[in-house]
Amino acid sequence: xxxxxxxxERVRRDAPLVQYITNYVAMNVAANVLLAAxxxxxxxxxxxxxxxxxxxxxxxxxxxxxxxxxxxxxxxxAAAAARAAGTPWVFDPVAVGATAFRQETARGxxxxxxxxxxxxxxxxxxxxxxxxxGRGADASDAVAAAEDAARALxxxxxxxxxxxxxxxxxxxxxxxxxxxxxxxxxxRVTALGCALTGLVAAFVAGGPRxxxxxxxxxxxxxxxxxxxxxxxxxGSLQVNLLDALHAMEPGTLDARARIDPA
Amino acid sequence: xxxxxxxxERVRRDAPLVQYITNYVAMNVAANVLLAAxxxxxxxxxxxxxxxxxxxxxxxxxxxxxxxxxxxxxxxxAAAAARAAGTPWVFDPVAVGATAFRQETARGxxxxxxxxxxxxxxxxxxxxxxxxxGRGADASDAVAAAEDAARALxxxxxxxxxxxxxxxxxxxxxxxxxxxxxxxxxxRVTALGCALTGLVAAFVAGGPRxxxxxxxxxxxxxxxxxxxxxxxxxGSLQVNLLDALHAMEPGTLDARARIDPA
Amino acid sequence: xxxxxxxxERVRRDAPLVQYITNYVAMNVAANVLLAAxxxxxxxxxxxxxxxxxxxxxxxxxxxxxxxxxxxxxxxxAAAAARAAGTPWVFDPVAVGATAFRQETARGxxxxxxxxxxxxxxxxxxxxxxxxxGRGADASDAVAAAEDAARALxxxxxxxxxxxxxxxxxxxxxxxxxxxxxxxxxxRVTALGCALTGLVAAFVAGGPRxxxxxxxxxxxxxxxxxxxxxxxxxGSLQVNLLDALHAMEPGTLDARARIDPA
Numbered sequence: 117x118x119x120x121x122x123x124x125e126r127v128r129r130d131a132p133l134v135q136y137i138t139n140y141v142a143m144n145v146a147a148n149v150l151l152a153a154x155x156x157x158x159x160x161x162x163x164x165x166x167x168x169x170x171x172x173x174x175x176x177x178x179x180x181x182x183x184x185x186x187x188x189x190x191x192x193x194a195a196a197a198a199r200a201a202g203t204p205w206v207f208d209p210v211a212v213g214a215t216a217f218r219q220e221t222a223r224g225x226x227x228x229x230x231x232x233x234x235x236x237x238x239x240x241x242x243x244x245x246x247x248x249x250g251r252g253a254d255a256s257d258a259v260a261a262a263e264d265a266a267r268a269l270x271x272x273x274x275x276x277x278x279x280x281x282x283x284x285x286x287x288x289x290x291x292x293x294x295x296x297x298x299x300x301x302x303x304r305v306t307a308l309g310c311a312l313t314g315l316v317a318a319f320v321a322g323g324p325r326x327x328x329x330x331x332x333x334x335x336x337x338x339x340x341x342x343x344x345x346x347x348x349x350x351g352s353l354q355v356n357l358l359d360a361l362h363a364m365e366p367g368t369l370d371a372r373a374r375i376d377p378a
Numbered sequence: 379x380x381x382x383x384x385x386x387e388r389v390r391r392d393a394p395l396v397q398y399i400t401n402y403v404a405m406n407v408a409a410n411v412l413l414a415a416x417x418x419x420x421x422x423x424x425x426x427x428x429x430x431x432x433x434x435x436x437x438x439x440x441x442x443x444x445x446x447x448x449x450x451x452x453x454x455x456a457a458a459a460a461r462a463a464g465t466p467w468v469f470d471p472v473a474v475g476a477t478a479f480r481q482e483t484a485r486g487x488x489x490x491x492x493x494x495x496x497x498x499x500x501x502x503x504x505x506x507x508x509x510x511x512g513r514g515a516d517a518s519d520a521v522a523a524a525e526d527a528a529r530a531l532x533x534x535x536x537x538x539x540x541x542x543x544x545x546x547x548x549x550x551x552x553x554x555x556x557x558x559x560x561x562x563x564x565x566r567v568t569a570l571g572c573a574l575t576g577l578v579a580a581f582v583a584g585g586p587r588x589x590x591x592x593x594x595x596x597x598x599x600x601x602x603x604x605x606x607x608x609x610x611x612x613g614s615l616q617v618n619l620l621d622a623l624h625a626m627e628p629g630t631l632d633a634r635a636r637i638d639p640a
Numbered sequence: 641x642x643x644x645x646x647x648x649e650r651v652r653r654d655a656p657l658v659q660y661i662t663n664y665v666a667m668n669v670a671a672n673v674l675l676a677a678x679x680x681x682x683x684x685x686x687x688x689x690x691x692x693x694x695x696x697x698x699x700x701x702x703x704x705x706x707x708x709x710x711x712x713x714x715x716x717x718a719a720a721a722a723r724a725a726g727t728p729w730v731f732d733p734v735a736v737g738a739t740a741f742r743q744e745t746a747r748g749x750x751x752x753x754x755x756x757x758x759x760x761x762x763x764x765x766x767x768x769x770x771x772x773x774g775r776g777a778d779a780s781d782a783v784a785a786a787e788d789a790a791r792a793l794x795x796x797x798x799x800x801x802x803x804x805x806x807x808x809x810x811x812x813x814x815x816x817x818x819x820x821x822x823x824x825x826x827x828r829v830t831a832l833g834c835a836l837t838g839l840v841a842a843f844v845a846g847g848p849r850x851x852x853x854x855x856x857x858x859x860x861x862x863x864x865x866x867x868x869x870x871x872x873x874x875g876s877l878q879v880n881l882l883d884a885l886h887a888m889e890p891g892t893l894d895a896r897a898r899i900d901p902a
Binding site: 401402403404406407443444445446447448450473476477478479480565566567568569609610611612613614616617 | 664667668671672675676681682683684685686687688689692693710714878879880881882883884885886887
Binding site for chain 3: 148
């Protein structure tokens, strides 16, 4: 694997314009994570303008966390516009197994060929199941239990699939690697996974998607580790995470990143 | 009254799935408060899936802070599904006296029998008035001036009614108690009352609602007091509040809780 | 220029009710900035109630950051109601040059005669262009390059126009001034410009709009400077900013404010 700092430095240099159609819980923190990493966020989400904007953005991310009829209609239009324009787009299938509405929305989005899919183990298993056995989500799924689903999903869709958890698993269907960064307090802060999806979009905007996805996961995880060192709980962890991401030294990132072939 | 820590420990042990259909100002902080207390938040709010989700959640909370035509339509459907499924649900009638749109929406929601209603004095008076004289809200109402309205509202609707302010007043129509925890800086942070409503839902998910409501109010107030000790203003208060809630020791909670029969 | 603290003290004394129809990224931080300054925020945005509320609010602000068909419909209705009732209203034309949808929405809003328009250089140039050459936005525009556009826009619309950046430029078409407060880390926190727009609305609620706008910009900039002194990055900057705004001493504000005629 190449040094993850190379990808972070590219984001800082290019300040990619990342359009993120995301849920209302995540909008603020996701925009702040993108800014802290050096990207330019744009939370443009309406049907009336999201497709046109996706054609000129450097990357697009789509997250179904709080979809409603209006956003569920805008999302595939934006994804299709991104695909047509060659804009890489990243899909975050939040709680996809929980309701039929999410499954249908996700099915339509998969058809638009995301460049990367990022989810937890339950979501990746449910998403893989959409196209095979139709299994639902199980919030207690371990990352290891989703590796086969991730490989299958990557193979079928052509996407890089990232299963995040205590140790992340990333595959493009052929290659696979694990990222062992992060801190147990991170899941106690809402929407950090959603924010990470936006960060992946910033990293893949100008780089090879498998390596860039690994670099984004390592960068976010290392920032979380540094943040936890000075945190007294989830409130200060979130504050520190933005500070750490903004201040991340390339040498620190490369030294602390734990990326290994799977 | 029983020890409030018993209820907090139940939330931490069971990690209840709390669906919260809330306003856009509160979504992030409400989810973070639920996570800090050990619950599992789900901000599922669309008409297309909110009712089905409410039937499988452990508790539901509904807050009309930023309603629009779409959410005002989804809310009573979700409340009705919760009622039918036996899912306890908590109602936060933000600024109900301010507009006819809020009054109509609140009327429809009251018909679905909330388990707990939490609001400030003005909101509880306005809500009680909906069914009698139709009075509007008065933002300067003191908690004491809303006690009769709270008793009347509890009697008519069967809900536990919690009027929060410097000293909270809680009644189920027969019993009544006051909670004297909290800090004057808390109202200078937006959406903390909305977040408290979500916390009440987490507490009543598996416990007796009158006692669980009192415990949630005391727990949030004690966390606010601890947070204020190290805060330099409303920004650091919010950060510290999440840290304090996450770190809350049962013994500290029970020692500092000021719950008294009214 | 008069002392900016006079305006801050008026906001603290009167606690103006500021209705802010804003984007989903900014809602929480904008409400917290208003509370920290002593105002009373109300994020009432639905077509069903926003116009009626605007008629009774002390000021209204409108921000098109994440407009969709629903909010784009409510905004001109609320602006028209504010205008009819004599409620001063402030317009924040986020990314107005980026899409035709934003340009059309902005055009409709300008027709309702905002009292103040606040944007960055690119937005003010694009907005001025709407009525002349139809130029698009350029995110790299410097404030100095937007001064002519600001003067022209103020002259045509009758609004005070504030172009914010490293040094802000404010004009009512006849008078003009610059405000040289703030810190380079502030643009790395999302939605601070949107929050500033809400603060401007609070300041113009009861004061002369040209002087009140200058005071709001200076107050926010000084708070940012104080916040940056103790910040380790954008996360702690935002926390400190709310603390600093809440704790702002009138003497400190007047001593640090850098407002000069242009």
